[in-house]
Amino acid sequence: MLSNSSKYAIKAVLFLALNSSKKNKVMVKDISGPINVPQAYIAKLLQELAKENIISSTRGHKGGFYLNTDNLNRTVMSIIQVIDGDKRINTCMLSLDACHEERPCPLHRILYASRNDILKHLKSKTIKELALDVESGNSFLPL
Amino acid sequence: MLSNSSKYAIKAVLFLALNSSKKNKVMVKDISGPINVPQAYIAKLLQELAKENIISSTRGHKGGFYLNTDNLNRTVMSIIQVIDGDKRINTCMLSLDACHEERPCPLHRILYASRNDILKHLKSKTIKELALDVESGNSFLPL
DNA sequence: AATAAAATATGATAAAAATCATATTTAGGA
DNA sequence: TCCTAAATATGATTTTTATCATATTTTATT
Numbered sequence: 222m223l224s225n226s227s228k229y230a231i232k233a234v235l236f237l238a239l240n241s242s243k244k245n246k247v248m249v250k251d252i253s254g255p256i257n258v259p260q261a262y263i264a265k266l267l268q269e270l271a272k273e274n275i276i277s278s279t280r281g282h283k284g285g286f287y288l289n290t291d292n293l294n295r296t297v298m299s300i301i302q303v304i305d306g307d308k309r310i311n312t313c314m315l316s317l318d319a320c321h322e323e324r325p326c327p328l329h330r331i332l333y334a335s336r337n338d339i340l341k342h343l344k345s346k347t348i349k350e351l352a353l354d355v356e357s358g359n360s361f362l363p364l
Numbered sequence: 365m366l367s368n369s370s371k372y373a374i375k376a377v378l379f380l381a382l383n384s385s386k387k388n389k390v391m392v393k394d395i396s397g398p399i400n401v402p403q404a405y406i407a408k409l410l411q412e413l414a415k416e417n418i419i420s421s422t423r424g425h426k427g428g429f430y431l432n433t434d435n436l437n438r439t440v441m442s443i444i445q446v447i448d449g450d451k452r453i454n455t456c457m458l459s460l461d462a463c464h465e466e467r468p469c470p471l472h473r474i475l476y477a478s479r480n481d482i483l484k485h486l487k488s489k490t491i492k493e494l495a496l497d498v499e500s501g502n503s504f505l506p507l
Numbered sequence: 508a509a510t511a512a513a514a515t516a517t518g519a520t521a522a523a524a525a526t527c528a529t530a531t532t533t534a535g536g537a
Numbered sequence: 538t539c540c541t542a543a544a545t546a547t548g549a550t551t552t553t554t555a556t557c558a559t560a561t562t563t564t565a566t567t
Contacts, residue, residue: 222365225555228458235470248513261557268515280514281564297471315371319506327378327494327503328440331485338478351470360470363462368525391543404527411545423544424534508567515562526551533544 227304230266232256232364234276234300237288238352243277246285256364266304273303293349301343310340365482370447373409375399375507377419377443380431381495386420389428399507409447416446436492444486453483 223231236256241247249267253260267286271278275295278286301310313320313329314336320326325333354360366374379399384390392410396403410429414421418438421429444453456463456472457479463469468476497503 223457225459231471232458246513250513259556262555264514265516265556271514278514279564280512280562282510282512283565284513284563286514314366315375315507316368317507319504324504326505326507327497328374329503330497331489332482335478335481335485338481339475342474342478346474354470354473360473361462361467362469364458364460364469389543393543402526405525407544408526408546414544421544422534423532423542425540425542426535427533427543429544510567511565513562513564515560517558517560519556519558521556522554524551524553526549528549529547531544531546533542535540535542537538537540 222310223301224305224309226266227301229256229258229263230270230300230304231297232258233263233267234270234288234292234295234348235351235355236364237276237286238293238348239355241285241287243287243289246279246283246287248285252286270300270303275300275303288348293352294347296344297346297348297351298340298343365453366444367448367452369409370444372399372401372406373413373443373447374440375401376406376410377413377431377435377438377491378494378498379507380419380429381436381491382498384428384430386430386432389422389426389430391428395429413443413446418443418446431491436495437490439487440489440491440494441483441486 233252233256236252237247249260249264252267253263256263267276267278270276271286274291276286276292277289278284313326314332315326315328317326320329351360355362376395376399379395380390392403392407395410396406399406410419410421413419414429417434419429419435420432421427456469457475458469458471460469463472465472494503498505
């Protein structure tokens with residue numbers, strides 16, 4: 222459903238939500254450990270996310286990554302879209318091009334509702350909300 | 365969520381449910397076209413399924429693949445388990461080992477219910493039922 | 508201005524998944 | 538009993554995904 226890269230990216234953004242601010246930027250080398258993703262790998266992903274304004278960054282001395290208010294209000298799905306693109310997550314369970322609501326494949330009806338729920342949640346849940354859940358003890362790390 | 369191989373395998377088994385019987389075996393070369401999967405590839409998958417008794421086969425002259433009553437009562441999940449194993453489909457959305465009901469990761473709660481529904485359906489739906497849906501015009505091919 | 512420390516851009520390598528190829532075994536029919 | 542047609546077993550190749558490496562650009566500090 223999600224690529225490894227997307228999962229890593231979500232973890233990284235969540236880490237930034239919990240541990241960074243404009244005044245307190247975080248460097249790749251301090252992200253990779255806590256989220257358990259190789260440094261060079263997460264660096265590349267963070268760069269893609271920054272280019273698409275999902276996260277913020279400044280380079281050079283005292284630089285690093287952080288989330289601004291805009292970034293905090295992004296949805297989980299926006300991360301997935303940048304890293305995996307649309308295709309992967311939107312395809313039918315059997316990857317059938319001809320499958321659609323009016324002429325559904327054999328698995329469509331039995332899975333559609335729940336699948337749609339998942340997508341709906343990913344599209345509505347913001348990074349800020351996820352971070353709040355952690356801060357209020359409703360969900361847990363480590364990532 | 366599902367590997368390409370699992371999707372192919374489900375399509376092949378469904379095709380057999382609709383087009384084969386003990387009296388009317390089907391050869392790989394007559395399966396690959398209709399389900400749109402390369403012949404050598406689907407052959408390998410069918411062999412794995414046969415070895416695990418998800419489908420039936422006889423070799424030699426007049427041989428081929430088919431489904432017996434037992435096979436027809438298998439669930440979709442049983443196919444997935446043979447092809448993908450348990451790990452892939454049962455892992456948490458972020459692939460976090462430490463994520464579980466009592467100490468859920470940030471995505472766990474928002475996705476768990478719908479994800480569980482999907483698994484529940486895959487575990488309960490039989491091949492026969494899927495085939496019946498097609499035959500009664502509730503769902504559609506081509507695969 | 509020079510230096511150092513950071514992200515960025517680019518591409519190389521490794522591992523896994525998907526795909527293809529072929530020799531072997533088995534069963535039926537002549 | 539031989540021949541042919543089928544699955545089976547095995548492994549090679551290709552493609553995709555994941556991972557690693559490094560030269561370049563930018564920014565703050567001295």
